Amino acid sequence: MCVLPRRCVEAMKRFGRRAGAVSMVLTIGLVFASEAVAGRGGGGRPDLVVSGAQVDGKEYAFRSESINLEIGIDTENRGRAKAGRSVTGAYLARDGDKYELRQFSVPRLKPREIDRPRSRPVSRSNDHPPGGYGILVCTDVTGEVRESNEDNNCARVKKTFDSFYSTYRDWTGVLSGSGWGLGGPYFPGMRETWTSTGAGVDVAYTFKRYGGAGRFIWTNRGGAVKYTHSGSLPPACTSVAGSGTLLLETGGDDLDANYESERYAARAIALSGATYPITGTCPGGGYYGGVGPVHPVALYTGRRGLPFGTKQLKGTVASQVDPGATYTWSLTGR
Incomplete structure (x- = not known):
């Protein structure tokens, strides 16, 4: 289970599992919606938000077997000041519980600059309780960057790949x-x-x-x-x-x-x-x-x-x- 700063935890609690149809193809493009509209910056501080995401692979995994996903997350600084190094993460979310999939190191970002890393595999065994999960992506998960808006760091993946399933x-x-x-x-x-x-x-x-x-x-x-x-x-x-x-x-x-x-x-x-x-x-x-x-x-x-x-x-x-x-x-x- 991941450990996040308080602002991410509170934001993530508002994300329950969302039911929805999913495609059976192995590679699925994702569209996500921010949990709150990203601020345009203020007070001369940076403002890190998720501006894009890509999740490909199989939308389920058997217990004690490997999770077959690849994830890429775009991190943007929409504030008015330069942001120091930070960490962006992807998680499975269900009923207030969060399970880390993987994290990404984000370099320093100038205002309006976007970090677009390549998609990377999830190297984890599925030890999660059986059931359905939402997929959540969050910026600055370690709380290193002091931002103008601390309430817009997390976004819920939506549209075609909005659920992941753990089963036997x-x-x-x-x-x-x-x-x-x-x-x-x-x-x-x-x-x-x-x-x-x-x-x-x-x-x-x-x-x-x-x-x-x-x-x-x-x-x-x-x-x-x-x-x-x-x-x-x-x-x-x-x-x-x-x-x-x-x-x-x-x-x-x-x-x-x-x-x-x-x-x-x-x-x-x-x-x-x-x-x-x-x-x-x-x-x-x-x-x-x-x-x-x-x-x-x-x-x-x-x-x-x-x-x-x-x-x-x-x-x-x-x-x-x-x-x-x-x-x-x-x-x-x-």
């Missing part, structure tokens, strides 16, 4: 739940339950694609859950049971998270046609033998909240797509 490459976790069994809901005594395999990971989602505007898609790369069928079918059979371990389908759009709307949805689907044997004890020594149905969906969370900084997706919900079913899940970002 993978999510893994465990599943469980229950639903109607054979003959349900007409035979409420029949229930089907599914539980964790005990291996620690029942489902594993890996990054599939970025959809723009803060939306990320992951696909299930494999997993399994245990199914158990039990109950009775009165008056025919007093005891019916069956169980099995079922694999889950892979390759779909199985986890969808949007850091702009701050919502997500996840699913896990049993392999098509998956079944297991069911046997039963019936009156008079009768015997029931057959193939039990399997709920096609092992997990469907519906749209859920995704607060800033979320590292774990978990909850319990009654299914909206499979009547009588309840799902429980716990997924951790990795």
